[in-house]
Amino acid sequence: MNNQKHASTAPAGFMDRTWDFFASVRLSVVLLLSLAVTSIIGTVIPQNADPSVYARKFGPDLYSVLDALSIFNMYQSWWFRLLLCLLVINLVVCSVRRLKATWKVIFPKKTHFNPDRFKKVAGRIEWQVPDTPAGDLKDTIEQYMQKRYSHVQTRQEDNSWWIFGERGRWTRLGVYGVHLSVVLLVIGGLIGSLFGFEGMMNVPEGESRRTITLRNSDETRQLDFSVRCDDFTVSHYPSGRPKEYRSDIALVEDEKVVETHRLRVNDPLRYKGINIFQSSYGQNAAEAFTVVFTDTESGMRFEKKAAIGKTVAVPAGKGELTVEDFSGNFAFRGHNVGPAFLASLNPSSGKQRPVLLPVNYPKFDRMRGGEYAISIEDVAYTYYTGLQVTRDPGVPLVYISFALMILACYVTFFMFQQKIGIEVQDSDTGVRVAVGGISERRRPGIKTAVRRLAAKLQKQTNQRTAG
């Protein structure tokens, strides 16, 4: 019997305890702080770099431990997502639990005011109005309150008239709005990471491309249309800083141009849920250029037309040179040497070796100490435009959550429910009027609200006296 009873209550107890666990604000505080503390890791350790960089930095053992913990991609890791998930559950459970009580406050069956609470409240303001019957004053105040407050009630108690009013009940929903906005934000982010992508494509001037390389991976993806770059322009300030770069692009679908746009930084093109951004640019070397061999002793020059992938003969049958690659911004020992060609020299005697040929430093190859110093001239460049291509179906939801968050934060922090109780009482020296206000959670703003209301009422009652 005992056993059975135990068995029947245990699941309910477990459910209750789970519910209580997720409904606790202590959990919220712990989760918020955990997210804050763990987020620091990813700002100290650069994320998504090449594994070899980490392996060199941390050593193989530490590297494998950190890698297993997804430290190098921590914001997408299972444990960081788990923390976010727990926060969302916590948020929803807390809100649902408290919303029930709040709902009763916002939509009570009957609005009730207790005069005693207003008698003792801090910040109560009193003044005397001479020569006016209390009943008339009551009417003036009541009329004023009807205009500015809802649920206005007037009551006579002992020797006093009481006028009550209330407003801003709905502002109690503000905090739920903030919580809802966080939930929407996380859902929007999740949709983006599940169904969206982010990639780059380089389109040379005058050409079309439809393949993008995804961010932080070597994966590629085909677009439903191809992107053609009709023109690319970059302008500079006198200091050399880039001022503007832009691409005239056309989207081609089934051999038809479906969209054209002058793409600038901060002015993207959006087409069928895909966003195309001007992100960077670079130079490509044109098909043809001249390879110059300079005899280091006599200074005699030998010029040969060449192209990427082409092999030219070194003068006097001293071997061959194959131009293999070009880079618009080559980094040599950490210094950007600008546009440079990479070539492979295969001498008639000796071993094959790579040579670097920076266009702006024609004497660079002299350092090699070879018989002939090699340089490149007459390079005609073409630009390519670097486009960022993204798709994020979560963005509309994220933007909605942004708007909701701002609005709801404002309501939560700067608006509040206020109940006002005004006492109008005959005394020896005239009529005494007292204004008191109550807010939820003793909001500091209530005193200001009461002060302002009292000032307005004083004006009203004085006018009344004057008339």
Added chain:
Amino acid sequence: MPNSETVFTIVTFVYGLAFILYVAAWIFKKSLPGKTATGVLIAAAAGNAAGFVLRWTESHQMGYGYVPLSNLYESLVFFALCMAVIYLVVEYRYKVRTIGVFASIVPFLAMAYASLPSVDSQIQPLIPALQSNWLIAHVITCFLGYAAFAIACGISIMYLIKSASASPDTGTVGHFPDVETMDELTHQMIAFGFLFLSVGIITGAIWADQAWGRYWGWDPKETWSLITWLIYATLLHARFMRGWEGRRIAYLSCLGFVAVLFTYFGVNLLPGLHSYQ
């Protein structure tokens, strides 16, 4: 006509003068230095604002034409202005003057830091990514938030000093506002700062979405602004839902401001899009 840099140099010293007067008003609890301090701080803020407008005009004369909110120098100048203005509103509404000690020394230090040779004060044309109205909204809202948090931190420090003092109602500590007022003011400033930090992060996200096609990229500065947001969110929950008050809130407020400082300056030590050039 003086150039904006000269104006800012003068303003730096006016902030310094306001600080000295606020200290005098606090220690001697006299109303004359207090009123003078307020006047001097208003003058400093007005000069600061005038310098801002002047720099804006200068950038137009140079042919670049941008709102001067784009580098460390300009941000420091703007931060000083935000802090002075927010404090003056608080002083006017709450009739508390001792906080002015913080609200004048921090702008002074910010302006002094801006004048160091290591901080480039040249008017530089904007690179394409910075040519956006969202940038202006982003920087203004962020700095209003930072300034409010700075004032909150100043008040929290005063709170900690006063509540730890053996005789909190006498001597110089006695001249601080009472602990309830300080607790309330801290909360008001944090609520204000939190709203503006939220708007700042959001406008920054929209800008990033316009410029780079993603509203959030876990860039160190983004992440640190989120960390700051999370700390203040913790503080607000601890206060509202768990009834934390007084010293514990004051400590959290200081911690939050440390995060603000790191978001502002520390992140420049880390790699990312936001590092000031």
